[in-house]
Amino acid sequence: MSSTKSTYEDLLTFVKYEMETSANYQPLIIRALLKSGGKMTALDLSKELMLGNDLEVGKYRSILMRYPKKTLMKRGIIQYDRKSKVFELLARSGEERMIEQIVECCDRELAKWRLAVQRTESSSLRYDLIDEAGGRCQACGALAHNSPLHIDHIVPKDLAKRGRVATADGQRIDVESRENLQVLCETCNCGKRASSRTDFRPSEERLLESLIATLGHAADLGYDVNSMTATAQGRFRSRDHLTAADGHSRVRTRAPTKKRTSGRESR
């Protein structure tokens, strides 16, 4: 812990000689605080960081100059003066109280947009989770094409207090955070009681159960399970993956009686 920099001289020394920064955050924060009399809310400081990112601002400038400018000019809402680079709203007269109503309408549109973005983000989280789970139910190993996959809250939402829940190891986390989500097939998810906190994510025991179930399923379908097991072990060995199998007896290999290619390669 360093000493408090209580004078501008101390602060200058810090900025000049001591400030180590790989990003531009620290100088932006200090500059903004100085300019606003020493105090700012977290929201205002976050905006400052965003505005300090020249590349990001440049990106928005090019967006502004393309679509909204063109559209709003065509609709007779704004004009743009190239020389002074100033945008101007063409509506200038009328009852003042209308301004408030217009702003409210814009706010409503923005809220709709935010909701749509959040939905897209949550659908990409869904995709990530299912991808990480190998496209399988984390309880029974069912593939998505056998049973629709759901995203389940390990500690149910109903048990959340102010949006937070306690995990098995006592940590308090956001109920919607990744750590509290698991992929379950429809059957497993419906079987899970509303109050259940079961974490079905893979453990050695569960993976073994799933392996046995998959092999049983393959045998039922008439595949050569021995040959499949040998192929799987060979692939793992080539990835230098199967150290645990050392010393175990090798599975007897023989020519496959039935050769089929599966659609999904193990990754």
Ligand SMILES: [Zn+2]
């Ligand atoms: Zn399942």
